Amino acid sequence: MLQYYIKLSWLSIKRTPMLTTLMVLAISLGIGVSMTVLTxxxxxxxxxxxSKxxxxxxxxxxxxxxxxSNQHSSDLFPLQLTYQDVMNIHQSNIPSRKTRSLSTGFSIIPNNAEFTPFMESARAIDSDFFAMFNIPFIYGNTWDKSVDSSPKNVIVIGKELNNKLFKGENSIGREINLNTINYxxxxxxxxxxxxxxxxxxxxxxxNQSEFIFVPFSLLPIHEYPSWGNNNGWKDEDINSYQDxxxxxxxxxxxxxxxxxxEQVNQYKEWLTGYIEEQKKVGRFxxxxxxxxxxxxxxxLTYNYVVSxxxxxxxxxxxxxxxxxMLNTIGLLLAKFLRRAPEVGVRRALGASRKEVFIQHLVDVSLIGLTGGLLGLLLGQLGLLSVKELYPEYHQLVYMDTTLIVVAILLSLGSSLIAGIYPAWKICQTNPSLYLKTQ
Structure with missing residues (x-):
């Protein structure tokens, strides 16, 4: 029976191409705009x-x-820490893993004469960083944990940088020159x-994640610059990196x-103790x-990532x-009521109101599905426009499987809702009226 309904729907669509096109465009435009913003x-x-x-x-x-205080945060807390604080609280053994972190950058001097030196952002971190944030390795692994306290000129790089400098080969053991220092x-x-x-x-x-990761322990040795925010509340003479x-x-x-x-509670208690110790030396x-x-x-909520x-x-x-969808309802009414004589004859020949109702909902579903697929295309064009206008959102210009399914279900659902009243209206057709006309 469904196959028969689809056949009738296709014939109906071909008889009213203009109305059908207008409905498809209305649905696709609504889906395209909605899915761009929703994505x-x-x-x-x-x-x-x-997972974590x-x-x-x-x-x-x-x-x-x-x-x-920090007037820009909801609880007045600073968003970052001082160097002395990260060094001090790093002494706690309560966390399962822990990492200090700093945004920095380098001038890379390639050994290959084909490339000129170029700047690249980097991150100074501890060895736990990779396991904490589930970062997958292609070759090798992070540096030994001892390097977090006994600095060595070692480095972890990203796949993209490895492809650029070493053509994707296994580069473990090779050296890379950062600011004239070999790692x-x-x-x-x-x-x-x-x-x-x-x-x-x-x-x-x-923003794009970094392709270079170096030990945080090298910070005071090589005096890495900060490529991030630097906030101070106190008047201090800072004339050197050590200052x-x-x-x-x-x-x-x-x-x-x-x-x-239990770990959370223990660590909170440990931090409270640390603050009390710092008060004794004139801080906090x-x-x-x-x-x-x-x-x-x-x-994420605290930083208003989703505003x-x-x-x-x-x-x-x-x-x-x-x-x-309201416009679609009007177009559906016009389309269905034009078929009133045909529906009247079908009713007179034995078609029930339920069958007529289902038949017209199949019409709506086909139109909604077509509009949804076109809406997906418009949504992708909308995301590309977002990418051009806001380059920092380049990671947000794709629809995953979940969003594609949502778009199709949204188009079908909204179309069916829009089609309920027009389909019900045509079901009220009086067969005898059109039999007399015929």
């Missing part, structure tokens, strides 16, 4: 590491002096791009992995002095889809 909003708020988002915590310390490659990671880039939201929530290391400037991040609630003088732990989801504006845009886009 960006969905990927912005997507859990970037679902509740075990990874970003550490914050209210290290300000009296009368100072030995110990690992090459696969493509890794968490979206949002939760591990460092201070330097662009959707900055000893200063109250907040320019580092710190992440820990705590696998149980603010009455709000405390520690804060936020897991990945809490950290209220994005949620409003989603609502507006669905309002636009509703308008498109």
């Amino acid at each position: 960006v909003n969905y990927l912005m708020g997507k859990d970037p590491i679902p 988002s509740e075990q990874l915590y970003h550490v914050q310390l209210f290290s300000y002096g009296k009368g100072h 030995t490659i110990v690992g090459v990671i696969d493509n890794w791009q968490p979206t949002p880039r939760f591990y460092d939201l201070n330097n662009g929530s959707f 900055k290391l000893r200063s109250e400037t907040q320019w580092n991040q710190y992440w820990v992995e705590l696998n149980t609630q 003088e603010n009455e709000r002095a405390a520690a804060s732990l936020k897991n990945v989801k809490q950290w 209220d504006d994005s949620s409003i845009l989603v609502s507006v886009s669905f309002m636009f889809l509703t308008v498109c």
Whole structure:
């Protein structure tokens, strides 16, 4: 029976090409706009590491002096830590894993004469960084944990950089020149791009991840520059890199992995003890002095990665889809009522209202499916436009399988809802009226 209904629907569509085209365009435009906005909003708020988002915590310390705070955060806490604080709290053995983190960069001097020197962003971290954030390796592995305390010029690079410098070959043991200093490659990671880039939201929530990772322990030796935010609340004479290391400037991040609630409680208690110790030496003088732990989801919410504006845009886009569906209802009424004589004859020959109703819903489903597929294409064009207008959102210009299924279901669902009244209306046709006419 379904095959018969589809055949009738196809014949009906061919008889009214203009009306059908207008309905398909209305549906596709509504789906295209809705899916463009929904895709960006969905990927912005997507859990970037679902398997561990509740075990990874970003550490914050209210290290300000009296009368100072961060007016840009909801709880007035600073978003980053001082170098001396990350060094001090790194002594705790409570976390299962832990890493200091700094955004930096280098001038790469290739050994291959085909390439001229070029700049590349990098990240100074500890060896636990890779296991904490589930970063896959192609070749080798991270440096030995001893390097976190006994610095060595070793490095982990990304697949893209390895392809560029070494044509994708196994480069373990080879050297790379950064700022005239040679580093030995110990690992090459696969493509890794968490979206949002939760591990460092201070330097662009959707920026490209780094291709270079060096030991944080080398920081005071090679005096790596900060390519991220540097926030200070205290007037200090900073005339050298060592002065900055000893200063109250907040320019580092710190992440820990705590696998149980007991660990979380123990670590909070340890941080409270650390703050009390620092008060004794004249630091943490603010009455709000405390520690804060936020897991990945809490950290994304805290930093407003998905802004209220994005949620409003989603609502507006669905309002636009509703308008498109209202127009579709009018077009469906015009299309179905033109077929009233035909429906009247079918009713007189024994077709039930239920059969007529289902027949017209099949019509609507075919139109909705076609509109949905065209809407997917328009949605992709919309995402490409977003990429051109906002290059920092280049990681958000794709629809995954979930979003594609959502688009098709949305087009079918909205079309069926729009088609219920027109289909019901045509079912009320009085057969005798059209039999007399015929």
